[in-house]
Amino acid sequence: MAGDNVWVLGAHMTKFGRHDDKDVLDLASIAALGALADGGVTIQDMDVIGAGSLFNAAAGIGQQIQKQIGQTGIPVFNVANACATGATAVRTVYLSIKAGEAQMGLAVGVEQMGKMGLLGMGAGSAANKEFTPSGRDGRVMPVEGHLGTFTMPGVFAQAGMQYLYENDDVDVEHFYKISAKNHEHSVRNPLSQYQKRFSVDEIKAAPMISWPNTMPMCSPNTDGAAAVVLVSEERLRSLPKEVQRRAVKIVASVLATDPWVESGAALPDVNTCTRNAAKQAYEMAGVDPQDLDLVELHDCFATAELLHYDNLGLCERGGAGKFLDERGPYRDGKIPVNVSGGLESKGHPIAATGVAGLFEITTHLRGEAGDRQIEGAKVGLTHVIGLGSTCGIHILEKSAL
Amino acid sequence: MAAQVPLVSYLVLDDAGPHLSAHTCTACGALSLERRNACPKCGSAAGFVDTRLADTGVITSFTIVQRAAPGVKAPFVSATVALDGGGAVTANIVDTDPDPEHVALGMKVTLTTFVVGTDDNGTEAVAFGYAPAA
Numbered sequence: 001m002a003g004d005n006v007w008v009l010g011a012h013m014t015k016f017g018r019h020d021d022k023d024v025l026d027l028a029s030i031a032a033l034g035a036l037a038d039g040g041v042t043i044q045d046m047d048v049i050g051a052g053s054l055f056n057a058a059a060g061i062g063q064q065i066q067k068q069i070g071q072t073g074i075p076v077f078n079v080a081n082a083c084a085t086g087a088t089a090v091r092t093v094y095l096s097i098k099a100g101e102a103q104m105g106l107a108v109g110v111e112q113m114g115k116m117g118l119l120g121m122g123a124g125s126a127a128n129k130e131f132t133p134s135g136r137d138g139r140v141m142p143v144e145g146h147l148g149t150f151t152m153p154g155v156f157a158q159a160g161m162q163y164l165y166e167n168d169d170v171d172v173e174h175f176y177k178i179s180a181k182n183h184e185h186s187v188r189n190p191l192s193q194y195q196k197r198f199s200v201d202e203i204k205a206a207p208m209i210s211w212p213n214t215m216p217m218c219s220p221n222t223d224g225a226a227a228v229v230l231v232s233e234e235r236l237r238s239l240p241k242e243v244q245r246r247a248v249k250i251v252a253s254v255l256a257t258d259p260w261v262e263s264g265a266a267l268p269d270v271n272t273c274t275r276n277a278a279k280q281a282y283e284m285a286g287v288d289p290q291d292l293d294l295v296e297l298h299d300c301f302a303t304a305e306l307l308h309y310d311n312l313g314l315c316e317r318g319g320a321g322k323f324l325d326e327r328g329p330y331r332d333g334k335i336p337v338n339v340s341g342g343l344e345s346k347g348h349p350i351a352a353t354g355v356a357g358l359f360e361i362t363t364h365l366r367g368e369a370g371d372r373q374i375e376g377a378k379v380g381l382t383h384v385i386g387l388g389s390t391c392g393i394h395i396l397e398k399s400a401l
Numbered sequence: 402m403a404a405q406v407p408l409v410s411y412l413v414l415d416d417a418g419p420h421l422s423a424h425t426c427t428a429c430g431a432l433s434l435e436r437r438n439a440c441p442k443c444g445s446a447a448g449f450v451d452t453r454l455a456d457t458g459v460i461t462s463f464t465i466v467q468r469a470a471p472g473v474k475a476p477f478v479s480a481t482v483a484l485d486g487g488g489a490v491t492a493n494i495v496d497t498d499p500d501p502e503h504v505a506l507g508m509k510v511t512l513t514t515f516v517v518g519t520d521d522n523g524t525e526a527v528a529f530g531y532a533p534a535a
Binding site for chain 2 (some may be wrong): 013118129131133136138139140141144146147148151153157158160161162164165168172207208210211212260263265267398
């Protein structure tokens with residue numbers, strides 16, 4: 001039925017970290033089979049697959065996964081949308097169900113990053129045979145380091161510093177506090193790559209990557225996978241009661257890109273797309289930010305998290321520093337943010353991250369999050385940013401069928 | 402003196418002195434540094450005229466890169482500069498120590514240029530950056 005509500009039926013993620021004994025298909029299969037089993041269904045029940053693996057974007061990852069878990073001939077959408085790849089895979093399945101073409105579908109995100117080092121760097125200085133302009137900016141040689149940086153820790157450091165330029169009552173100390181908060185949260189999450197507390201002083205003293213981001217303020221490169229099974233409300237009604245009880249309703253699913261801003265060519269804008277996506281998502285869900293019981297947002301770097309308190313409306317405009325000072329985003333605060341440990345601790349296997357956000361919220365709404373459970377959680381939001389830029393937001397609700 | 406070429410095409414090296422030039426949409430006035438097929442702001446394909454940008458501006462964000470890409474010398478300061486009269490650009494902050502005591506948000510800066518490479522013909526590539534305003 002077109003326009004039918006869409007629910008999360010099953011969800012699973014691997015532990016994030018290093019999985020040297022597995023390959024990308026092993027990881028994807030564990031997540032996919034886990035999500036199917038969690039929903040009490042099989043690959044035979046699926047009508048569509050949305051698959052993402054940014055570093056295997058041209059490899060037909062969805063079809064490769066089918067060859068591990070079941071080649072049933074259903075359509076596969078292989079998606080790539082930078083760090084919003086996972087959310088895009090989920091939304092592809094969501095839209096297929098909304099359109100009435102599918103009753104049930106599987107979204108899976110996977111990445112094996114090993115020790116890839118800094119992301120976003122251009123090549124270093126190449127041999128200069130004869131300077132010839134190339135590309136849209138007519139460069140004659142690599143510009144990284146000569147015209148600023150496009151390494152991720154640097155770009156997101158600058159994004160955070162821009163917030164400090166534009167707002168009062170906020171300084172670099174807030175970035176250190178955010179990192180300490182997320183690492184403190186991580187010790188309760190057995191699926192997190194790192195589960196270790198750091199004091200603010202330890203964070204400040206850690207190796208500097210791109211000021212003010214020190215190493216613990218940066219998401220590590222990570223191996224991992226996550227998957228969700230989505231189902232139409234009509235189909236959900238036909239499933240056993242115990243399966244229905246654990247299903248979680250998707251009350252908003254939004255993707256937005258960055259509209260033109262003058263500074264956008266100098267520094268990627270991750271703010272406007274998040275603001276626009278959030279506005280749409282709250283309207284779609286009929287939810288106010290103050291109704292949220294928890295939020296998983298895209299803290300690829302500590303400098304990024306601060307922006308999104310404001311962009312997602314968790315605080316007053318310009319009030320991100322105050323929100324943090326009042327312990328708003330701590331797990332015992334007004335709107336707990338990144339109780340999973342966030343990407344800084346949990347890890348950031350690019351395409352898995354967005355799907356893992358849905359896993360985390362779903363697990364809390366089901367009351368199955370163990371030590372890190374936010375008691376009585378009814379509504380949660382998950383947010384990702386893909387540089388370039390794309391924002392993906394999903395709001396989930398514990399709801400009676 | 403060796404022949405020189407700009408590192409990127411929006412840096413102009415001519416008798417008027419080194420300066421930045423933007424493609425200005427003739428329909429809406431939006432500035433683009435890179436070559437565009439149509440305007441990213443309004444979508445108009447009416448075309449562009451080149452506009453000289455100011456040599457001065459203020460730092461609206463910065464980072465100090467310590468862990469750089471292979472082959473890139475660190476530390477260096479990467480900053481976004483809002484230019485007086487319009488336009489924004491990312492570049493290095495130079496002629497000052499790369500630490501948070503010497504670089505600040507809101508600091509006024511002035512365009513400067515420097516050689517960043519030489520090809521097999523002896524031609525030099527010239528980059529631009531910003532130095533604290535005197």
